[in-house]
Amino acid sequence: MLEHGRLGTRQLATLTIMMVVGDMMMIFPSVITSYAKQDAWMCALIGIPLGMGLMAMFLKLGNAYPNQNLISISRSILGYWPGTLVSIFYLYFFIIGAATHTREVGDFMTTQIFQTTPIRVVILLFTIAIVWAVLHGIETLGRTSEILLPLVIVFIVxxxxxxxxxxxxxxxxxxxxxxxxxxxxxxxxxxxYPIGEAVPILMLLPYTINNPHRNKDIILAAGIGSLILSSLVTISMLVLGAFLTQHNIYASFTLSQKINIGDFFQRIEAFMASAWLISTYFKASIYLYIFVLGTAELFNMKQYRRLILPTGLLIFGLSNVIAPGITYIIITIVPYWVDWDTTIGIIFPGMLLTIHWIKSHSLRKQT
Known part of the structure; x- marks a missing residue:
């Protein structure tokens, strides 16, 4: 196997929560309210069990092919060349996703906190951080997530x-x-948005210890992540209202600026920004890791580590050219991103699982 590190079930669960929350912690209230308006909080609550069902589908597909990741699963089900095409589509999504998360960090930091700092400086520092994480391997990334996840949850609470x-x-x-x-x-x-973008879990399952309660823990982790986002949507609408939530892309950050208890406990937006940076950092790191691991698998390379630094440079370049500004991202990219997520998070996994069931049923009939 390309990866010799091993994740524990708890580490995979914490990484799952980080992937589900990720960059959505800051922008999810605005995105879902732009679609559902006044009923966004209800949609977020309904999405919790449905999202857990989608995660169960991912696990069903991964457990059907133990010790195989998404690349080899696609080839096993569809055949070599069709599976390769699907794998390339996924890898393209992962590299664009990593670049987009990096750009989101750059846009947020230069518009809300470091307003006089060039965006390329912020993007470069964040890229160095995620490359450093991937160089240390998935096991180190998983253990670090165990340490930092409680901070994220405390800040949100x-x-x-x-x-x-x-x-x-x-x-x-x-x-x-x-x-x-x-x-x-x-x-x-x-x-x-939250669960569909956690499809990289299909690349992590082969390197996770298969405990009897692994599936239950991962599904529960997906539910916890969705519950966190649902809580942010609900509190945003209760405090700001639907109109302000929809038209403020960083609604959660704005909420943190409104906190004032006794003119003493206030101005804690830096803590909210830290929680968002932590979750986005892990999501971007996982996407980078999955891309280099999947590329090495696709081309039958003996190791993936030599691809990390070139990929980091690629992410730095893509992050700078992916959009001219935050307005372009909101108006042009976000409305169509849901279609991309639907394709990679529901259509393709559902297609792979359906074809697997058909082939298995045919084999049982023949025997």
């Missing part, structure tokens, strides 16, 4: 609890004023 005095239930009214199409779109977004 503090945010939600501190905003409770500013909650206004009237902001959630009127209920169900949108069409069923808008509700369906909101539910799809609540599933496909």
């Amino acid at each position: 503090v945010l939600v609890v501190s905003l409770l005095p500013q909650v206004d239930v009237e902001n959630l009214k009127p209920y169900k004023e949108n069409s069923y199409v808008s509700l369906a779109q909101g539910i799809l977004v609540s599933i496909i």
Whole structure:
């Protein structure tokens, strides 16, 4: 196997939460509200069990081919050349995803915190950080996630609890004023953005210790990640309202700026930014790791480590040219990203699992 490191079940679960929350922690309230408007909080809640079901589908596919990752699974099910084409599509998504997450960090830091710092400096520093993580291997990345995940959860809990005095239930009214199409779109977004982008788990399963409770823990981790995002959507709508949530791409950051308890506990937006940076860092690192590992698998290379530095340079370049600015990302990229996520997170895994079932049923009939 290309990767000799091994993940424990708890480490894979923490990485799953990081992938689900990831960059969505800051932008998810705005994205889902743009589709579902006043009913975004309901769509987010409905998406929790449905997202756990999607994760169960990923695990079903991965468990059908133990000790194989997504690249070899695609080839085993579809054949060499069709499986290779699907694998290339996935690898392209992973490299673009890593570059996009890196660019999101650059845009956020230069528009909200370091406003006079060139964006290329922030992108370069973040790229160096994720390359450093991947160079140390997936086992080190998993153990680090165990240490930092509690910080992320604590920051989010503090945010939600501190905003409770500013909650206004009237902001959630009127209920169900949108069409069923808008509700369906909101539910799809609540599933496909957080859980669909966790499809890299199919590349990590072969390097994870297969405990009896592994599947249950991973599905629960997906549910926890979706619950965190649902909590952010709900508290954002309760405090800001649907209109401000929809038109503020960094709604969670704005919420943290509104905290003021007794003119003493306030200005904690740096902590919220830290939580978002941590989760986005792990998501981008996993995408980079999956890309180099999958590329090495695709071309039958003996090791993947020699690809890490060139890929880091590629991510740095792509992050700078992927969009001219944050406005372009919001208007042009975000509306179509859900279609891409649906393809790689639902259509392709569903197709692979369906073909696997058909082939297995045919073999059973022949015997």
